[in-house]
Amino acid sequence: MASNAAAPFWRAAGMTYITYSNICANLVRNCLKEPFKTEALSREKVHFSVTKFVDGNPQKPGYRFGVKIESQFLVSCFLTSELVYKNYEEPSVCNGCSAFGLRSADVFESM
Amino acid sequence: MFRRATTGILARTIRTRLFSTDLSAAQTIDSAFAEAWKKVAPNLDPPKTPLSFMQPRLPVPSAIPSKLTVNFVLPYASEISGKEVDMVIIPASTGQMGVLPGHVSTITELKPGVLSVHEGNEVKKYFVSSGFAFIHANSIADIVAIEAAPLDQIDSSLVQKGLADFTQKLSSASTDSEKAEAQIGVDVHSALNAALTG
Numbered sequence: 001m002a003s004n005a006a007a008p009f010w011r012a013a014g015m016t017y018i019t020y021s022n023i024c025a026n027l028v029r030n031c032l033k034e035p036f037k038t039e040a041l042s043r044e045k046v047h048f049s050v051t052k053f054v055d056g057n058p059q060k061p062g063y064r065f066g067v068k069i070e071s072q073f074l075v076s077c078f079l080t081s082e083l084v085y086k087n088y089e090e091p092s093v094c095n096g097c098s099a100f101g102l103r104s105a106d107v108f109e110s111m
Numbered sequence: 112m113f114r115r116a117t118t119g120i121l122a123r124t125i126r127t128r129l130f131s132t133d134l135s136a137a138q139t140i141d142s143a144f145a146e147a148w149k150k151v152a153p154n155l156d157p158p159k160t161p162l163s164f165m166q167p168r169l170p171v172p173s174a175i176p177s178k179l180t181v182n183f184v185l186p187y188a189s190e191i192s193g194k195e196v197d198m199v200i201i202p203a204s205t206g207q208m209g210v211l212p213g214h215v216s217t218i219t220e221l222k223p224g225v226l227s228v229h230e231g232n233e234v235k236k237y238f239v240s241s242g243f244a245f246i247h248a249n250s251i252a253d254i255v256a257i258e259a260a261p262l263d264q265i266d267s268s269l270v271q272k273g274l275a276d277f278t279q280k281l282s283s284a285s286t287d288s289e290k291a292e293a294q295i296g297v298d299v300h301s302a303l304n305a306a307l308t309g
Contacts, residue, residue, distance in 0.1 A: 012287075032260055
């Protein structure tokens with residue numbers, strides 16, 4: 001019975017409900033007034049570290065500072081925390097940083 | 112032709128599923144566990160099981176209650192917890208839905224929009240980003256959302272800017288996923304705009 005129901009446009013484009021919901025939440029957070037906005041953004045910050053494995057051996061673990069990962073589609077630049085709209089495959093830097101000649105690979109290696 | 116009629120009817124009445132209004136009140140003690148424990152260790156009290164920590168589901172009252180109990184929760188805080196109100200209007204994906212005490216049990220997905228809680232003469236409005244609303248038979252409404260803010264915490268200049276940005280992105284989008292993101296942006300910002308001006 002539900003197989004004929006029209007899928008919402010985001011599901012037709014390959015997005016899951018969670019990513020859709022997180023994107024909506026981030027857009028709302030970015031529209032808040034000042035003291036609430038910084039509270040909300042700091043509340044949603046995520047800290048992680050990335051360890052690459054080569055030939056079964058862990059390399060030096062990557063960065064450990066707080067970087068927001070909003071969704072598969074929105075990532076924050078490592079240096080300036082500006083939103084970069086990309087499909088998340090490799091971490092990325094924003095246009096400002098790439099204009100300065102900084103590439104995400106360099107940022108990654110320096111950690 | 113009618114030889115098996117009675118067997119069919121009998122089997123069906125025994126195995127019919129109950130409506131939510133016919134269920135007995137939820138248990139608080141796991142009686143089978145308590146019995147088994149008493150047999151093995153009669154002098155010790157049985158340890159508490161998760162069932163005893165849960166608050167039992169309130170039974171469905173036979174008369175329609177006069178107030179609706181609302182629980183509005185976000186991942187980081189519970190905005191409204193157990194408050195008794197007259198009505199809530201929730202932004203369901205099928206449109207604004209008004210919920211009064213005695214509303215039929217419903218589960219709806221929410222779209223970005225305004226949630227308003229009406230208590231007597233005062234109305235509290237929140238902008239909800241998305242989520243779900245569960246309305247139970249015993250006039251308890253559970254609304255869960257990822258992000259919600261009272262309308263006065265929203266900056267209208269940022270909303271206008273966002274709307275302009277995303278409308279422009281939508282027209283210049285090429286791949287499906289970009290179009291979807293841009294469309295989501297346009298939807299959310301137009302809902303925010305409507306909430307601020309409406």
